[in-house]
Amino acid sequence: MDGTTGYRNKIDPSQEEYDLDEWPFYHLVKLTAAYHQKMDAALKSMELDVPRWRVLNILARRPHATVTEISVEAVAKMSTVAKIIQRMTMQGLVETRASTEDARATEVLLTDLGREKLHTALNRAGAVARQAFYGVEDTEIQTVNQICRKIYGNLLP
Known part of the structure; x- marks a missing residue:
């Protein structure tokens, strides 16, 4: 098969055989929306949301990340991440400082309160993950991750 016939026509919006229910991105959007709602x-109740959770999670792995690094890893616009960090600073979850390596860059660090909230948030995220992956085999999760990485690579410039 040359990739343009059969099933591929069902996932090609330009084809007459296109079927929304077979379109992987449709299912990815539905999955992401359900995950965000959960x-x-x-x-x-912790006064957090998914964007703030994402920043906390990134800072747990990269304790002195810059706003730029966070925006890249969070796959979000820098201006959006900057606003999220401003809100988190007002909440006392993070603090910012000029980078020790590049004074033009702003580093973001977790505060003690941020670490406390992160710990609780990780437990709550774990409950969501257990629900999401209930009945899904480890090999299936690995396959989904491999396929997502491959498609993501295909879409990079």
């Missing part, structure tokens, strides 16, 4: 509900 996570927002789990985090709401």
Whole structure:
């Protein structure tokens, strides 16, 4: 098969055989929306949301990340991440300082309160993950990750 016939026509919006229910990105959007709804509900009482959770999670792995590094890893616009970090600073979850390596860059660091919230948020995210992956085999999760990485690579410039 040359990749343009059969099943590929069902996932090509330009083809007559295109079928939305077979379109992987449709399912990815639905999955992401359901995940965000569950996570927002789990985090709401902590005065967190998914964007703030994402920043906390990134800072747990990169304790002195710059705003630029966070925006790249969070796959979000720098201006959006800057606003999120401003809100998190007002909440006392993070603090910012000029980078020791490049004074033009701003580093973001977790505060003690941020670490406390992160610990609780990780437990709540774990509950969402256990629900999401209930009945899904480890090999299936690995396959989904491999396929997502491959497609992501195909879409990079």
